[in-house]
Amino acid sequence: MLKLFRASGSRFSHKRLLLGVILGFLMGGGALSLAPVSVAQVPDLGGLGGMLGKKDKKSVEQSDKPAGPDSSNPAGAMFGIVGEMTKEESVEEELEVGRGVAANMLGALKPVPDKKLQAYVGKVGMNIAVQGERKDLPWRFVVVDSVAINAFALPGGIVLITQGLFDLLETEDELAAVLGHEIAHVQRKHHFNVVKQQKMVGGMTAMAGAAIEQQNSLVSGFISRATEVMARGLDKSAEYEADRDGIVLASRAGYDSTAMFGVLEKISASAGSGKDASLLFSTHPSAEERISALGSAMTAPLEDAAVLSPSASRLAAQFRR
Amino acid sequence: MVKLKISSPGKSSGKASYIVNLAIIFFTVPLLLPRPAIALGPGEAAKNTVMRLAPEAAADEVAKLKQGLKLTAIERRGFWYRVETEGGGGWVKLSDVKLASSESAGAGLAAMATGRGATGNVVSTSGTRGLSAEDLSGAKPDEAALAQVQSMAISPEEAAKYADEGGLSPRQLEYVSAPTTRKKGRK
Numbered sequence: 001m002l003k004l005f006r007a008s009g010s011r012f013s014h015k016r017l018l019l020g021v022i023l024g025f026l027m028g029g030g031a032l033s034l035a036p037v038s039v040a041q042v043p044d045l046g047g048l049g050g051m052l053g054k055k056d057k058k059s060v061e062q063s064d065k066p067a068g069p070d071s072s073n074p075a076g077a078m079f080g081i082v083g084e085m086t087k088e089e090s091v092e093e094e095l096e097v098g099r100g101v102a103a104n105m106l107g108a109l110k111p112v113p114d115k116k117l118q119a120y121v122g123k124v125g126m127n128i129a130v131q132g133e134r135k136d137l138p139w140r141f142v143v144v145d146s147v148a149i150n151a152f153a154l155p156g157g158i159v160l161i162t163q164g165l166f167d168l169l170e171t172e173d174e175l176a177a178v179l180g181h182e183i184a185h186v187q188r189k190h191h192f193n194v195v196k197q198q199k200m201v202g203g204m205t206a207m208a209g210a211a212i213e214q215q216n217s218l219v220s221g222f223i224s225r226a227t228e229v230m231a232r233g234l235d236k237s238a239e240y241e242a243d244r245d246g247i248v249l250a251s252r253a254g255y256d257s258t259a260m261f262g263v264l265e266k267i268s269a270s271a272g273s274g275k276d277a278s279l280l281f282s283t284h285p286s287a288e289e290r291i292s293a294l295g296s297a298m299t300a301p302l303e304d305a306a307v308l309s310p311s312a313s314r315l316a317a318q319f320r321r
Numbered sequence: 322m323v324k325l326k327i328s329s330p331g332k333s334s335g336k337a338s339y340i341v342n343l344a345i346i347f348f349t350v351p352l353l354l355p356r357p358a359i360a361l362g363p364g365e366a367a368k369n370t371v372m373r374l375a376p377e378a379a380a381d382e383v384a385k386l387k388q389g390l391k392l393t394a395i396e397r398r399g400f401w402y403r404v405e406t407e408g409g410g411g412w413v414k415l416s417d418v419k420l421a422s423s424e425s426a427g428a429g430l431a432a433m434a435t436g437r438g439a440t441g442n443v444v445s446t447s448g449t450r451g452l453s454a455e456d457l458s459g460a461k462p463d464e465a466a467l468a469q470v471q472s473m474a475i476s477p478e479e480a481a482k483y484a485d486e487g488g489l490s491p492r493q494l495e496y497v498s499a500p501t502t503r504k505k506g507r508k
Contacts (some may be wrong), residue, residue: 107463122474123484138474227457230452245496253390253489278453286423287422289422292416295418296416298497311487
């Protein structure tokens with residue numbers, strides 16, 4: 001069925017793909033299979049209450065597995081059965097969702113018109129992305145025009161970092177730490193997994209009883225809800241996990257394994273400085289909690305990598321006066 | 322390094338290159354020195370631990386710290402905090418220190434006065450436009466910006482070349498697991 005939609009190749013093909021997926025849930029009786037999904041795996045479905053860390057300890061253990069294909073994820077498996085998707089199709093769907101979410105996010109956050117800056121961040125980001133397991137994604141690293149301090153990992157490999165956060169950074173190692181964290185989110189499909197589960201609930205209730213002509217707007221409604229996942233944030237355990245994976249990825253590329261501490265210290269210091277990190281604070285554990293969690297997760301090989309890289313000064317040399 | 326290109330090799334004006342060199346030193350030396358760092362602020366010993374004379378495991382012991390002992394982190398070097406306690410100062414492993422939070426995560430605003438020097442109540446952000454959850458969820462799709470972003474691809478080869486120019490050498494490292502003994506969060 002999905003093949004049919006994809007073969008149409010029109011410029012609305014991504015919408016049709018999604019429509020097909022949503023219909024697939026409806027026809028496959030996905031509602032029944034929602035039952036086994038635990039609260040820990042759908043952290044924010046019930047609203048902000050899920051963010052207050054009650055289930056934090058449990059889900060830290062649950063998500064403690066190496067990065068890579070999420071075949072053991074019940075949602076992924078369920079999704080595969082219901083939509084009868086191959087792995088390739090699943091990646092294609094992730095890319096489609098990513099493009100939809102990116103178009104929305106870019107509606108609020110415009111790329112900074114500075115080619116030198118964008119190329120720099122792109123090269124640093126790409127060099128870290130290739131240290132991971134999803135080298136072949138169409139990675140993009142984009143500085144967006146906002147004074148707020150934040151960064152976003154969109155499904156499929158588009159990473160946005162605000163000018164406000166870039167301005168906070170002192171070294172290329174710190175930029176690498178930030179990008180490593182975001183790359184880790186994409187590798188683990190943190191946002192995409194939430195989107196997929198949310199699609200089952202929101203998509204199905206909305207689709208039930210909707211006329212065909214209404215379904216197109218429901219698809220864009222779905223993309224809007226997927227965008228809200230970016231605005232609402234993830235479970236705390238996913239952020240700790242991205243912190244850990246992120247420093248490993250950046251350190252593999254040759255950067256200082258302690259650079260993330262510097263970033264978190266700066267984020268912490270920005271609280272009360274008048275800089276806007278409010279969205280970041282509301283979607284992440286506190287910087288101090290992250291420092292302490294990351295500090296406790298350090299291994300001897302990572303401690304050995306606690307050396308400022310030879311390229312550390314490139315950021316300031318080009319972009320600071 | 323970029324600054325070097327400013328002095329063209331053909332012109333051997335000693336004075337000019339002297340100035341350029343001075344400029345390079347002026348700009349790069351501060352980066353290489355241990356930074357005074359931002360004030361890290363108050364906290365406590367997360368567990369019974371040891372304060373040392375220098376930021377390394379083999380350094381002499383200055384004092385034993387009891388879990389919960391109040392301290393102030395002054396600076397960080399690698400995995401170590403230089404801290405002040407009532408009984409004196411020294412270096413403590415970062416993972417043995419729990420810093421007080423400087424933000425109120427629930428409200429999403431840093432309205433908490435933490436007692437640390439520079440950070441008090443949040444000031445009005447009028448004039449600098451921030452970013453709210455509503456800004457994102459209410460945004461209208463911008464297909465042109467997406468097309469622009471999609472055109473910004475960097476090849477792995479380009480990235481590798483730039484890494485090489487910067488003297489970066491890749492390392493083999495395993496992913497790390499969540500610490501099993503991690504303390505529960507604040508709430």
